[in-house]
Amino acid sequence: MVHHNIQIGLENILRDTAPEEVPGVQNGDVGRTSNVTYGIDDTPPWYLCIFMALQHYLTMIGAIVAIPFILCPALCMLDTDPDRSNIISTMIFVTGLITWLQATFGCRLPIVQGGTISFLVPTLAILGLPVWKCPSEDALVAMPEEDRRIVWMTRMCELSGAIAVSALFQLFLGYFGVIGSLLRYVTPLTIAPTVALVGLTLFDHAASAASQQWGIAAGTFILLTIFSQCLDKVNIPTLSYKRGSGFSISWFPLFKLFPVLITITIMWAICGILTATDVFPEGHPARTDLKVNIIEDAPWFRIPYPGQWGVPTVSVAGVLGMLAGVLACTVESISYYPTTARMCAAPPPPLHAINRGLGTEGLGTVLAGLWGSGNGTNTFGENVGAIGVTKVGSRRVVQYAAGLMVLQGVVGKLGAVFIIIPQPIVGGLFCVMFGMISAFGLSALQYVDLNSSRNLYIIGFSLFFPLVLTRWMSVHSGVIDTGVEALDAVLQVLLSTSILVGGVVGCLLDNLVPGTDEERGLAAWSQQMSLEATTVTTEGDTYDFPIGMSLIRRWKWTYYLPFMPTYEPGKFTALFKRKKES
Incomplete structure (x- = not known):
């Protein structure tokens, strides 16, 4: 996660921070390495845990707040609707809850679980059905506030039910150990189109947001490029404290760790200056005072709860559509588990930890649906990269970070702050983020033989055909007419979900068209996954439950x-x- 997840510089981070060889370590066993400050089972002092947890929180918050900027308009919510901040608060609250469950009782790796863009593709396909088409903006503005809430809450209930029910598949897949028998069909030529199409399908939303003020959007992705790609090796001197030696100067990789947040801060300040000097006229989408009423209307404290937007509804079309997002997230998370273990100097995760991690992720998505976040959960790649940068792989730090997320999800005005980010800044971020998601999917092709005409045919067709089909389906929404309305809706959603079409086409072609294991990259891929069914049952094992x-x-x-x-x-x-x- 898939993914899921936004990969700014992640490949460089993983390569630059790979654990060193440990003398005497063989057969895949991993011990504590010299470049790990805190290993997975270590417990740093509580005050250090708070600051290191804050790093994890700041690393994931940029990806979390990007989701509602696409989700809320699709739900027929106005830009100034104060409930937008409540949706963000719910997402962050659920992220903290599921992260704690995953790190404590799930796979027990220090990973952050949160909202993913992978669920947005099927979400937009479901809300694109004729029955969920939004009224015009003028009609929404003319409606009484209570009627507007009914409009978007009805759609949220449909999404909540679809997300919760479809995630039961991942829950079953993990807890019942089905993953071992399915992995042989999940090849690089399946992963590449599935993940890449997550970013490629969303380009319309990036264009819509960025085009509202191209100067601000361009400044955003230029700064983001400079910070994440040109200054990623530049460290900033910071004052640090270590017990026994007192205060000292340490060098902190600020630009590598927080390029998104630094970029948002600078561009937001520029928009503030241009607003104060009236360079941007009244009502301009780049003004910083356009949606300030959201902060004023947001409550100080609000505890999200299951069914807060109404009782979730379930439809066959919605469940099958959301299943595409669940499958994409499953594939992505599998690749993160062994990577995270290596970066924490922990033993490779045994099969029971992999199964439990996927099952817990499915449980988290069920809870996210019931809570009404409008999204699912997936492993955050940004936080995996943060472990490599900070050399802090302590499970306890991520548990503290989960506590911070739960707290932030309860304080409503903090969630409202992120909603008032000017839309052109968001558009500039989308241009980079969605592109990096596509690139991360294509990076799976490093395992296959790209000189093979067989592979090139599968790659090209599985990427291009879904874009053609889904675009045509969105234009001709009523073209399917089987005489059964429910079946029409199911086919409409399935054929409009690019990641599902691309994943199925890639999987079928790769498993049906003749090709050698070396040509398909299966040997290199299985070695990368390292999902041996090993079991360690000694006392105090890394992947044991904390109690019982x-x-x-x-x-x-x-x-x-x-x-x-x-x-x-x-x-x-x-x-x-x-x-x-x-």
């Missing part, structure tokens, strides 16, 4: 459950074989 392990080890039936730390993959097969022979 002595009791779990005494219960022999837990050895058959794919998500338990005591899981032994061959035990169930052996038991079944013995019963068959007897």
